[in-house]
Amino acid sequence: MPEREQYGRRKTKVRVLFSGSVVLFLTTLLTFFFIFFFRKAIVQKLGYFFSLLYLVLFVASFSLMIAATSKYIHFKKRESVKKRSPKIILIPPPEPTSERNWTFNASSRTDFTVDLSRDEVVINALSRYKADLLKLMELLYNGPTKDERCGICKLPFNKTSIVLQCLYCKALFHYDHLIDWLFAHHTCPLCLNTIYIQ
Structure with missing residues (x-):
């Protein structure tokens, strides 16, 4: 590299x-x-x-x-x-064939291939971080919503966007924008906590 x-x-x-x-x-x-x-x-x-x-x-x-x-x-x-320093989370774009909106209870996700009972046990065990984990799972399944915008360019994400999330402030960024920023600054553009590219 x-x-x-x-x-x-x-x-x-x-x-x-x-x-x-x-x-x-x-x-x-x-x-x-x-x-x-x-x-x-x-x-x-x-x-x-x-x-x-x-x-x-x-x-x-x-x-x-x-x-x-x-x-x-x-x-x-x-x-x-x-x-x-914590790593930033890479959120790939959602699959184009999947237009489903996932909700986070077992009854509406029975067709999903992951062991759902295990997911919810882990989430409940980490109740302190439950809201953050649910939001992250929603991002991983659906991608960002229309209301969420890049913390650098302030533009909304499209369906093909690759998104990065800061683990400190939970802000979302376009992949290219945050990588360019981190090569120059090594801090999150919003919360200014130190983040290094691996």
């Missing part, structure tokens, strides 16, 4: 930058100790200009190491958030 390759390249760049800056800083530090112990001989042979030039080099390499370390820490923090 191109996104996975891009992530791998970014990870390699950050590691190379971090290790390179650490090596540069350690080399500069060793040179600093060498100059410090032999400063009288160096100042007599090369003058104060060399010492001043070296001090500037030392400060620059130290600043580079701090910048690379902060970038590395930021990258690691984003990586851990990515592992904890």
Whole structure:
């Protein structure tokens, strides 16, 4: 996948930058100790200009190491958030042959092939999330209603739309719009919670 390759390249760049800056800083530090112990001989042979030039080099390499370390820490923090972040739900368009409106009781769904008693047991066990689960099941069976609109473009969904739903705010988005948004922002456009593309 191109996104996975891009992530791998970014990870390699950050590691190379971090290790390179650490090596540069350690080399500069060793040179600093060498100059410090032999400063009288160096100042007599090369003058104060060399010492001043070296001090500037030392400060620059130290600043580079701090910048690379902060970038590395930021990258690691984003990586851990990515592992904890919930996934977005992909809701495919409903089958065109099915024009049925499902209701959520067993008597009206007897022709459906899934074990309905098991579905309702799971939903009742998760009563805290019952409303969200029922809405999600309705979306999966029927697709979005005419009243529901994309959270980005504000246009209604058609029967062939592939829809994504944020698990935090339950907002719905066109697949293409949300994927483009997440490549740039990594947050939900409405609730601003962190979401990463897998």
